[in-house]
Amino acid sequence: MIADDAMALDEKALFAGRPVKIVSNLPYNVGTALFVRWMTTDWQPWWQSLTLMFQREVAERIVAQPDSKAYGRLSVLSQWRADPRILFNVPASAFTPPPKVASAIIHVTPRAPRMEGIDPKSMERVTEAAFGQRRKMLRASLKTLTPKTEELLERAGITPTQRAETVNIDGFCKLALAWQAMNDKA
Numbered sequence: 252m253i254a255d256d257a258m259a260l261d262e263k264a265l266f267a268g269r270p271v272k273i274v275s276n277l278p279y280n281v282g283t284a285l286f287v288r289w290m291t292t293d294w295q296p297w298w299q300s301l302t303l304m305f306q307r308e309v310a311e312r313i314v315a316q317p318d319s320k321a322y323g324r325l326s327v328l329s330q331w332r333a334d335p336r337i338l339f340n341v342p343a344s345a346f347t348p349p350p351k352v353a354s355a356i357i358h359v360t361p362r363a364p365r366m367e368g369i370d371p372k373s374m375e376r377v378t379e380a381a382f383g384q385r386r387k388m389l390r391a392s393l394k395t396l397t398p399k400t401e402e403l404l405e406r407a408g409i410t411p412t413q414r415a416e417t418v419n420i421d422g423f424c425k426l427a428l429a430w431q432a433m434n435d436k437a
């Protein structure tokens with residue numbers, strides 16, 4: 252039993268070499284931060300699976316597909332090298348007293364990345380920029396990454412007038428790779 256701040260824990264060192272399955276009813280204030288950390292670790296990750304309860308909207312964002320309101324940074328970070336799915340919903344009435352929000356349990360298993368050679372930090376930066384201003388066209392929203400957004404998008408094979416939510420997971424992989432290539436050249 253470890254009584255500590257989950258955000259301050261070095262789980263990789265703690266569990267070194269041992270098989271790990273994370274099962275947690277996460278505190279919602281740090282749930283997303285912990286989840287992003289577990290999804291952006293070195294791959295194959297130090298964990299074998301994640302079984303987590305989230306607020307239902309967050310669970311829906313994790314499994315969302317392109318061209319939907321829920322599709323965003325969490326969907327891409329979760330799906331480019333893992334398979335997340337919602338196991339079941341947990342209504343507020345399952346708890347006493349009932350909280351204001353509905354919940355859902357998700358299950359995530361890692362797999363090989365969709366494309367090789369992507370630094371997870373690049374994926375974090377690219378998705379942060381693209382979805383940070385999700386209503387804007389990518390040629391504008393990606394300006395927080397580079398002034399050369401047209402070149403970046405051309406390298407990735409993405410139309411500059413597209414919005415982030417229309418770009419599928421493969422598109423984000425290409426974008427991360429193109430951004431890395433431009434940085435390497437600079």
Ligand SMILES: C[S@@+](CC[C@H](N)C(=O)[O-])C[C@H]1O[C@@H](n2cnc3c(N)ncnc32)[C@H](O)[C@@H]1O
Nearest residue numbers: 254255256257258259275276277278279280281
């Ligand atoms: C959603 S509750 C789950 C409680 C219990 N595991 C259960 O399933 O009934 C989340 C728990 O995480 C604790 N918590 C909040 N922030 C934390 C942190 N940074 N590190 C560790 N625990 C934290 C809260 O105090 C709370 O007890």
